[in-house]
Amino acid sequence: MAASPHREMWEKLNLDIEAHDGLLEVLGKFYGDIYLSQEGRLGGMEYLDFVLSEVHGLRIREIQDARAAGKKVIGSFCVFVPEELTLAANAIQVGLCAGADAGKEEAEKLVPRNTCALIKSFIGFKLARICPYTESCDLIIGETTCDGKKKAYEAFGELVPMHVMEVPQQKNACDRTLWKSEILRYKDRLEALTGNTITAENLKKGIRIINDRRRALQRLNALRAAVPAPISGRDVLLINQVSFYDDPIRFTESIGKLCDQLEERIQKKEGIVPESTPRLMLSGCPMAVPNWKLPYIVEGSGAVVVGEESCIGTRNTRDLVDESGQTVEEMIDAICDRYMKIDCACFTPNTERLENIADMAKELKADGVIHYALMFCQPYAHEAFKVEKALREADIPMLSIETDYSMEDAEQLKTRVEAFVEMVS
Amino acid sequence: MAASPHREMWEKLNLDIEAHDGLLEVLGKFYGDIYLSQEGRLGGMEYLDFVLSEVHGLRIREIQDARAAGKKVIGSFCVFVPEELTLAANAIQVGLCAGADAGKEEAEKLVPRNTCALIKSFIGFKLARICPYTESCDLIIGETTCDGKKKAYEAFGELVPMHVMEVPQQKNACDRTLWKSEILRYKDRLEALTGNTITAENLKKGIRIINDRRRALQRLNALRAAVPAPISGRDVLLINQVSFYDDPIRFTESIGKLCDQLEERIQKKEGIVPESTPRLMLSGCPMAVPNWKLPYIVEGSGAVVVGEESCIGTRNTRDLVDESGQTVEEMIDAICDRYMKIDCACFTPNTERLENIADMAKELKADGVIHYALMFCQPYAHEAFKVEKALREADIPMLSIETDYSMEDAEQLKTRVEAFVEMVS
Numbered sequence: 052m053a054a055s056p057h058r059e060m061w062e063k064l065n066l067d068i069e070a071h072d073g074l075l076e077v078l079g080k081f082y083g084d085i086y087l088s089q090e091g092r093l094g095g096m097e098y099l100d101f102v103l104s105e106v107h108g109l110r111i112r113e114i115q116d117a118r119a120a121g122k123k124v125i126g127s128f129c130v131f132v133p134e135e136l137t138l139a140a141n142a143i144q145v146g147l148c149a150g151a152d153a154g155k156e157e158a159e160k161l162v163p164r165n166t167c168a169l170i171k172s173f174i175g176f177k178l179a180r181i182c183p184y185t186e187s188c189d190l191i192i193g194e195t196t197c198d199g200k201k202k203a204y205e206a207f208g209e210l211v212p213m214h215v216m217e218v219p220q221q222k223n224a225c226d227r228t229l230w231k232s233e234i235l236r237y238k239d240r241l242e243a244l245t246g247n248t249i250t251a252e253n254l255k256k257g258i259r260i261i262n263d264r265r266r267a268l269q270r271l272n273a274l275r276a277a278v279p280a281p282i283s284g285r286d287v288l289l290i291n292q293v294s295f296y297d298d299p300i301r302f303t304e305s306i307g308k309l310c311d312q313l314e315e316r317i318q319k320k321e322g323i324v325p326e327s328t329p330r331l332m333l334s335g336c337p338m339a340v341p342n343w344k345l346p347y348i349v350e351g352s353g354a355v356v357v358g359e360e361s362c363i364g365t366r367n368t369r370d371l372v373d374e375s376g377q378t379v380e381e382m383i384d385a386i387c388d389r390y391m392k393i394d395c396a397c398f399t400p401n402t403e404r405l406e407n408i409a410d411m412a413k414e415l416k417a418d419g420v421i422h423y424a425l426m427f428c429q430p431y432a433h434e435a436f437k438v439e440k441a442l443r444e445a446d447i448p449m450l451s452i453e454t455d456y457s458m459e460d461a462e463q464l465k466t467r468v469e470a471f472v473e474m475v476s
Numbered sequence: 477m478a479a480s481p482h483r484e485m486w487e488k489l490n491l492d493i494e495a496h497d498g499l500l501e502v503l504g505k506f507y508g509d510i511y512l513s514q515e516g517r518l519g520g521m522e523y524l525d526f527v528l529s530e531v532h533g534l535r536i537r538e539i540q541d542a543r544a545a546g547k548k549v550i551g552s553f554c555v556f557v558p559e560e561l562t563l564a565a566n567a568i569q570v571g572l573c574a575g576a577d578a579g580k581e582e583a584e585k586l587v588p589r590n591t592c593a594l595i596k597s598f599i600g601f602k603l604a605r606i607c608p609y610t611e612s613c614d615l616i617i618g619e620t621t622c623d624g625k626k627k628a629y630e631a632f633g634e635l636v637p638m639h640v641m642e643v644p645q646q647k648n649a650c651d652r653t654l655w656k657s658e659i660l661r662y663k664d665r666l667e668a669l670t671g672n673t674i675t676a677e678n679l680k681k682g683i684r685i686i687n688d689r690r691r692a693l694q695r696l697n698a699l700r701a702a703v704p705a706p707i708s709g710r711d712v713l714l715i716n717q718v719s720f721y722d723d724p725i726r727f728t729e730s731i732g733k734l735c736d737q738l739e740e741r742i743q744k745k746e747g748i749v750p751e752s753t754p755r756l757m758l759s760g761c762p763m764a765v766p767n768w769k770l771p772y773i774v775e776g777s778g779a780v781v782v783g784e785e786s787c788i789g790t791r792n793t794r795d796l797v798d799e800s801g802q803t804v805e806e807m808i809d810a811i812c813d814r815y816m817k818i819d820c821a822c823f824t825p826n827t828e829r830l831e832n833i834a835d836m837a838k839e840l841k842a843d844g845v846i847h848y849a850l851m852f853c854q855p856y857a858h859e860a861f862k863v864e865k866a867l868r869e870a871d872i873p874m875l876s877i878e879t880d881y882s883m884e885d886a887e888q889l890k891t892r893v894e895a896f897v898e899m900v901s
Contacts, residue, residue: 163849163857163878165590195645198623201824202858215824217646220620225657226642232650399626399640424588429854432588433627453588 057108060115064186071181074153075107078341085347089283091323093316095309096286102293106340110296111183117143118187123245126188126211128173129196130367130393131218133234133386138257138299139249140241146295147173147185150339152456154179161206162199167425168455169339170203177210184296185211190244192237194218196397197430214240220399222391231387238383254382258372264299267306268368274313275357276415279322280330281313284356285346291363292340324355329476332412334360334438335423335431342456345423348465354472357415360408361423366393369407396430404434405441412447419448419475421468426455448475482533485540489611496606499578500532503766510772514708516748518741520734521711527718531765535721536608542568543612548670551613551636553598554621555792555818556643558659558811563682563724564674565666571720572616573607574598575764577881586631587624592850593880594764595628602635609721610636615669617662619643621822622855639665645824647816656812663808679807683797689724692731693793699738700782701840704747705755706738709781710771716788717765749780754901757837759785759863760848760856767881770848773890779897782840785833786848791818794832821855829859830866837872844873844900846893851880873900 055061055075061068082103102110114124123142125132128149137144152168154175161174176182185191193204193215204215216233219226238249247253271290274281290309294302322328331354333345338361346356359365372389376382394404412420422438424431435451442449450471454460480486480500486493507528527535539549548567550557553574562569577593579600586599601607610616618629618640629640641658644651663674672678696715699706715734719727741747756779758770763786771781784790797814801807819829837845847863849856860876867874875896879885 161861163854163860165852165854165857195824198822198854198858201645202821202855205825205858206861215646217644217648217651219642219654220626220645221640221642223642223657223661225654229644229650229654232648236648396627397623399620400630427590427852427854429588429591429623429852430627432590433623433630435588436586436631 055108057112060112061107061183064111064183065180066183066186067180070179071107074151074181079104081341081343085285085343086289089285089323092286093282093309093312095305095312098305098309099286099289099293102297103289103340106293106296107183111187113298114143114145114187118189123189124187125241126184126191128169128200129192129194130362131194131196131216131390131395132192133237133390134299135254135257135261135372135386136234136238136241136249138260139254140245140247141253142241142245145184145187146339147188147191148176148182148339149173150342150456153181162203165427166199166203167336167427169337169425170199172339172456174203174207177207188212190214190240192216196395197428199427199429218395218397220397222398227387227391230391231383234383234387234390249379251377251379251382254379255374255376258374258382258386260299260303262371262374264294264303265368265371267303267310268294270310271306271313272358272365272368274310274317277317277322278416279320279326279328280324280355280357281316281322283323283350284333284359285343285350287356288338288343288346288359288363291359291367292338294367295363296340329354329418329472330357330416331472331475332356332358332360332415332417332420333364333423334408334420335435336425336428337362337364338423339363344456344458344461345421345452345454345464348461348468349421349472352465352469352472354468357417358411360411362395365407365411366395396434401434405437408438409441409445409447412442412445417447419450419471421471422449422451424451424453426453480533482537485537486532486608489536489608490605491608491611492605495604496532499576499606504529506766506768510710510768511714514710514748517711518707518734518737520730520737523730523734524711524714524718527722528714528765531718531721532608536612538723539568539570539612543614548614549612550666551609551616553594553625554617554619555787556619556621556641556815556820557617558662558815559724560679560682560686560797560811561659561663561666561674563685564679565670565672566678567666567670570609570612571764572598572610572613573601573764575767575881578606579604587628590852591624591628592761592852594762594850595624597764597881599628599632602632613637615639615665617641621820622853624852624854643820643822645822647823652812652816655816656808659808659812659815674804676802676804676807679804680799680801683799683807683811685724685728687796687799689719689728690793690796692728692735693719695735696731696738697783697790697793699735699742702742702747703841704745704751704753705749705780705782706741706747708748708775709758709784710768710775712781713763713768713771713784713788716784716792717763719792720788721765754779754843754897755782755841756897756900757781757783757785757840757842757845758789758848759833759845760860761850761853762787762789763848764788769881769883769886770846770877770879770889773886773893774846774897777890777894777897779893782842783836785836787820790832790836791820821859826859830862833863834866834870834872837867837870842872844875844896846896847874847876849876849878851878
């Protein structure tokens with residue numbers, strides 16, 4: 052492996068160079084096997100291939116250049132952190148590494164073994180010093196969406212600068228009041244960190260940029276309803292994953308071009324797979340880069356994934372912020388209302404999610420749904436029972452899977468997925 | 477086994493008589509082995525023995541008689557449900573069965589296998605129809621203290637009449653506002669259910685009754701600081717457990733008499749164990765009846781338990797409601813403030829708990845602390861790491877245990893506990 056041109060930058064970020072080289076090598080091999088091996092991909096996917104190949108390189112360089120010019124960097128692990136405000140304060144928001152086993156043994160000295168892989172991963176990446184995003188952050192925003200993260204942030208907060216937002220657990224008037232005060236607390240924190248004041252003008256712009264990104268992804272999701280499926284599920288997952296890392300304006304433009312190509316393909320009735328390919332939707336926990344395990348297994352089992360009902364998927368793009376607000380107060384209210392619509396399993400009850408899943412499965416003409424819960428993720432593991440019931444009532448078959456980031460169960464998963472694909476065919 | 481005089485009542489409650497007989501038989505045997513076998517117990521413990529022997533009998537009869545006279549019965553699983561209000565509305569509040577493996581296989585059809593034993597237990601008891609408390613409830617109050625319960629109540633709520641109170645996750649001003657509105661929502665619900673209005677007069681009385689019970693238990697806890705220990709940990713755990721079932725006024729009187737006896741014993745420098753016996757404190761998850769496994773193992777390993785830092789222990793009795801309020805509004809505020817002091821692991825951060833544990837261990841002259849987390853209880857499993865660190869800084873040894881309700885690991889636990897007892901001796 053030739054020395055990377057980014058090595059000096061990584062050293063400055065205090066990465067463990069050797070371990071980080073190892074990570075990139077594995078990531079590259081994985082990407083080649085899972086992504087580049089696909090046939091008939093759209094030209095527009097080259098943008099994604101490039102972004103991913105430089106996700107620890109050029110994008111980090113951009114971020115470092117921005118920091119040198121005075122910008123602040125905010126890290127997050129959750130779609131509840133309102134990026135509209137982050138942009139309004141002229142800061143950059145990025146997702147942090149949480150999708151691969153890294154530093155697991157060390158992480159288990161800080162959090163219980165019965166903690167989901169995503170949480171152990173972000174702690175492990177920090178302890179192993181191999182996430183250039185985590186190391187680039189001026190502030191990391193936690194939230195109280197599950198017990199695992201809520202309590203893990205207490206340990207994580209001893210390693211990084213943190214601010215925790217409280218996400219309410221019901222959707223009554225008092226919950227909206229609490230959430231609004233948490234948004235205002237985040238606004239104060241951002242203004243103090245950046246030295247910039249959030250004004251009606253820059254907040255309006257922030258809302259527009261993030262809404263545009265959501266609209267691009269909504270368009271992509273609508274195009275997937277075409278038969279035959281015009282794009283693989285792996286590729287759309289990658290697009291959703293990249294949306295947390297790349298510059299939002301550049302990302303939106305690139306996805307727009309990709310969607311243009313998709314439309315051409317659909318007009319020609321071309322697909323990435325034959326028309327008869329069983330169409331499956333994934334639903335549940337987020338899949339962070341490079342957690343491509345399940346889509347790879349599903350699409351290697353003769354099916355195509357046509358939807359991701361998850362935070363790295365439609366949960367993050369379904370709802371827009373109302374753009375009619377003119378004052379900061381009105382826009383904060385619109386942001387508050389938009390985020391209160393999120394159908395996260397942290398809410399009780401969370402019946403909207405059941406309706407959204409059934410609607411989405413029908414719109415995407417899915418033949419079945421695979422519910423995906425990370426092992427020890429209690430909120431989504433509980434909801435799996437309710438989703439199965441709701442889908443049964445809608446006559447949509449469901450397979451419930453609980454797994455983590457290891458490849459130990461890959462063969463067993465493949466067997467179960469293949470049987471499910473055969474059943475829905 | 478002779479037919480019980482309560483059989484007809486249990487049939488009316490739609491209990492599964494055969495399964496319930498089996499439960500009582502096991503409970504009786506357990507109680508004989510763990511409690512009645514103890515030597516040198518105080519005469520005052522006869523009250524507890526009687527209450528426990530009639531916990532499914534005479535106490536249920538009392539409750540049924542009260543219901544026949546128009547009283548309502550509220551069930552709960554958590555110390556956040558404000559019993560002051562329940563009493564003010566002339567209702568009865570009881571804890572529900574959650575301390576033994578019952579109906580586990582059936583429960584696992586409604587909640588994930590990776591759910592703590594306490595949650596599976598309350599669902600299992602309901603499905604198996606063997607908890608006369610659950611069957612006597614007009615309303616069961618859930619809360620959002622952990623993901624496991626929060627989501628399990630959604631399934632449980634399809635089996636019983638439920639009302640869920642949202643407990644906040646931080647202790648800022650907006651959290652107190654949310655909690656106050658939840659208390660007011662509970663008040664409304666109680667008034668609607670009972671047809672009784674909560675007035676300054678009856679609320680003042682409710683606060684007094686519950687504070688008196690807390691004062692009796694505070695006195696008991698203070699007396700345990702004596703060397704040699706005047707009462708076994710098992711017995712104090714039982715007292716705390718019974719406090720959730722028995723009539724609060726009768727309970728307070730009985731514990732007062734028991735404390736008088738304890739004082740006499742202490743004056744004579746008599747103990748339940750020799751002065752040299754290692755003194756251990758338990759800390760962590762609640763132990764519901766008949767979950768006596770760990771105290772029994774600890775006290776069978778040559779140590780004596782001198783404190784229970786748990787919800788069925790000091791977490792429920794440490795703080796009193798301020799009694800100076802004269803209006804309903806003032807009293808609601810006082811209740812709100814008191815409950816916001818609870819150092820539950822649902823809060824982030826929850827540093828008060830660390831201070832409370834260290835203070836308590838010192839006051840009780842504990843030689844060590846055993847931290848007890850139910851398997852899959854994420855909040856307490858996470859805090860175990862922090863408690864260990866805080867105790868290390870206070871030079872107090874700690875043993876961290878994770879277990880469930882089965883006896884499969886009893887021998888292994890005994891080995892670990894014995895080694896710990898030897899270390900602190």
